[in-house]
Amino acid sequence: MDARDEQNPTTFAYEAKDGSKAPSLVCPTMRRRHHKIFRAMLLFAFAFVCLGLAGHVEPVLGNTDGVTSIFRPLSQPAQEIKETSLLVLAICGSIFAVVAGLLVYAIFRFRHRAGDELSEPPQVYGSNQIELAWTILPLLIVFVLILVTSRTIADIQNRKPPPTAVQATVIGHQWWWEIRYPELGIVTANELHVPASDGRGSRPTFLKLQSADVAHSFWVPQLAGKTDLIPNRENLMWIEPTKPGTYPGNCAEYCGTQHARMLIRVVVDPPGEFERWAKEQQQSASANASATAGRTVFFTNSCVNCHTISGTSAQGKFGPDLTHLMSRATLAAGALPNTRDNLRLWVRDPQKIKVGCLMPNMQLTDEEVDQVVAYLQTLK
Ligand code: CUA
Numbered sequence: 308m309d310a311r312d313e314q315n316p317t318t319f320a321y322e323a324k325d326g327s328k329a330p331s332l333v334c335p336t337m338r339r340r341h342h343k344i345f346r347a348m349l350l351f352a353f354a355f356v357c358l359g360l361a362g363h364v365e366p367v368l369g370n371t372d373g374v375t376s377i378f379r380p381l382s383q384p385a386q387e388i389k390e391t392s393l394l395v396l397a398i399c400g401s402i403f404a405v406v407a408g409l410l411v412y413a414i415f416r417f418r419h420r421a422g423d424e425l426s427e428p429p430q431v432y433g434s435n436q437i438e439l440a441w442t443i444l445p446l447l448i449v450f451v452l453i454l455v456t457s458r459t460i461a462d463i464q465n466r467k468p469p470p471t472a473v474q475a476t477v478i479g480h481q482w483w484w485e486i487r488y489p490e491l492g493i494v495t496a497n498e499l500h501v502p503a504s505d506g507r508g509s510r511p512t513f514l515k516l517q518s519a520d521v522a523h524s525f526w527v528p529q530l531a532g533k534t535d536l537i538p539n540r541e542n543l544m545w546i547e548p549t550k551p552g553t554y555p556g557n558c559a560e561y562c563g564t565q566h567a568r569m570l571i572r573v574v575v576d577p578p579g580e581f582e583r584w585a586k587e588q589q590q591s592a593s594a595n596a597s598a599t600a601g602r603t604v605f606f607t608n609s610c611v612n613c614h615t616i617s618g619t620s621a622q623g624k625f626g627p628d629l630t631h632l633m634s635r636a637t638l639a640a641g642a643l644p645n646t647r648d649n650l651r652l653w654v655r656d657p658q659k660i661k662v663g664c665l666m667p668n669m670q671l672t673d674e675e676v677d678q679v680v681a682y683l684q685t686l687k
Contacts, residue, residue, distance in 0.1 A: 375528040375555055382530040382548035383511075384463045391459040395452060402448070466511070466545055473501060473512040473581075479523030479536035479558065482565040482664060483627055483640040493588040494615070496627035497640045499573045502581035503551045510578065511547035521563065527556030527573050535560055548575040555641075564663040570641025584634075591618025592630050592686055601682025604675045613666070616686065626666060632686040639664070650680045 380386045417428070468474070477499065478485040486495045501512040516525055518536040525544070526533040534544040548554070558569035576584055605611070606620065613626035621629075636645055639661050643649040652659070655676050657666040671679065 377528045380529055381550045381552075381554070382546050384466075384545070384547075385529055385531050387459055387462060388532050391455060394455055398448060398452065468511065468513045468545070469509060471508060471510050472545075473510065474515075475499065475501075475512060476515040476517065477525060477536070479516070479518040479520075479525075479562070479569075481520050481563050482558070482569040482661070484525075484569070484571050485519070485627065488585070491585050491589065493585060494617075494628045495588060495631065496635070497571060497637065498635050499571065500581060500584050501546065501548065501573060501575055502578050503575045504547050504549050505578065507578070509547065511545050513543065513545045516542040516544065522560050523558045523562050523569070524560035525556070525571065526559035527554050527571065529554050530556070530573060533559045546573070548573075551575045551577045551580075553636075557641075565661050568640060568642045568661055570637070572636065572641065587634065588631055590631075592616045594618070598678070598682040598685050601678035601680070604671065604679045605682055608669055608671075610669070610679075629683065629686055632683055634687060647680060647684065650683060651676055654679050654683075 377385070377389065377392075380389045474488065474490055476487040476489060478487070484497050484499075486497070486499050487493070499512075502510045504510045514525070514534075516534055516536045517540075518538045520538065522538065523536040524533050525536060527546070530546045530548055531544060534542050536542065552575055554573040554575065556571045556573060558566055558571070560566075562569065611621040611623055613623040615622050615624065615628045615630065617628075617630045633645070637643060638645050638649055638653050639657070642661055643653065654669070654671065656668040657664050658668055
């Protein structure tokens with residue numbers, strides 16, 4: 308047991324460094340215990356930070372299976388944005404290191420020591436040098452950050468479309484993407500095809516972004532930053548990928564229950580391949596003689612009110628254009644791979660796959676579902 312102060316039994320006898328005795332409210336055992344708890348907490352915090360960093364650094368550096376990463380840009384302007392953000396990160400990281408370093412130093416250098424109760428630390432009231440330093444230095448840093456970021460923003464926003472540029476309009480819907488190429492006469496959905504720029508020439512794609520209902524945001528991390536799609540407004544952006552491939556992206560602005568299933572794919576075609584794709588998309592739907600039963604089901608139900616199949620009487624504008632449905636890799640804005648079985652599931656009851664989506668359960672019989680799917684599969 309620790310000795311109680313004889314005169315005042317609510318306090319503990321406390322022996323200072325110079326041997327003098329003084330009353331203290333904190334029992335020495337408690338003091339030692341607090342120290343131990345504090346040290347254990349610090350160790351735990353350090354371990355957690357290490358674990359957290361290990362979990363984040365590895366996927367960023369070792370990610371090779373095509374998962375989107377802003378740290379692996381494969382197009383302008385994503386490349387330029389990455390360079391700017393690394394500089395901003397470096398500046399902010401240095402500030403953090405200095406501030407955290409000083410904090411840790413102060414915590415250890417001026418920690419509680421035996422005998423501290425008896426003396427007050429030196430009292431300092433204001434210092435012109437220190438106050439000037441912590442006003443001017445941050446001002447300079449902010450100024451550098453403003454210059455660097457505004458140069459990047461201006462670079463990106465002032466880009467003028469060259470005559471070779473592809474023009475496309477992307478319209479956000481709850482919860483899919485309508486894609487139009489006015490100059491090429493193409494309408495499609497959820498998969499934006501663009502040509503790759505290569506050594507032979509620059510061929511950027513300029514996008515007009517619109518919304519049919521609420522605010523959405525177009526984000527394909529490896530190609531460009533986010534740009535919002537806002538009702539009654541047109542936003543502009545451009546991309547200029549150089550490496551052919553498929554780049555996944557998603558809606559980056561909460562837009563309702565199925566926001567998470569509003570995925571976009573940008574397919575970057577080698578130049579000749581893009582022309583071939585465009586030519587195919589410009590064709591009307593093939594008047595395939597097979598699947599007549601499915602065609603009848605499609606045209607006698609209300610499918611035609613929402614969907615367009617060019618070259619037919621189906622001219623609905625509410626849902627995705629189905630003229631070349633089978634040329635797309637996914638269904639329902641990336642919710643499912645575009646296979647026969649998934650198409651059946653979708654036509655039978657879209658609400659099971661995408662709760663709240665605007666396509667209702669048409670109450671078709673199993674036979675009708677099979678027939679419609681057979682018809683849809685002719686839309687190549
Ligand atoms: Cu569209 Cu979120």
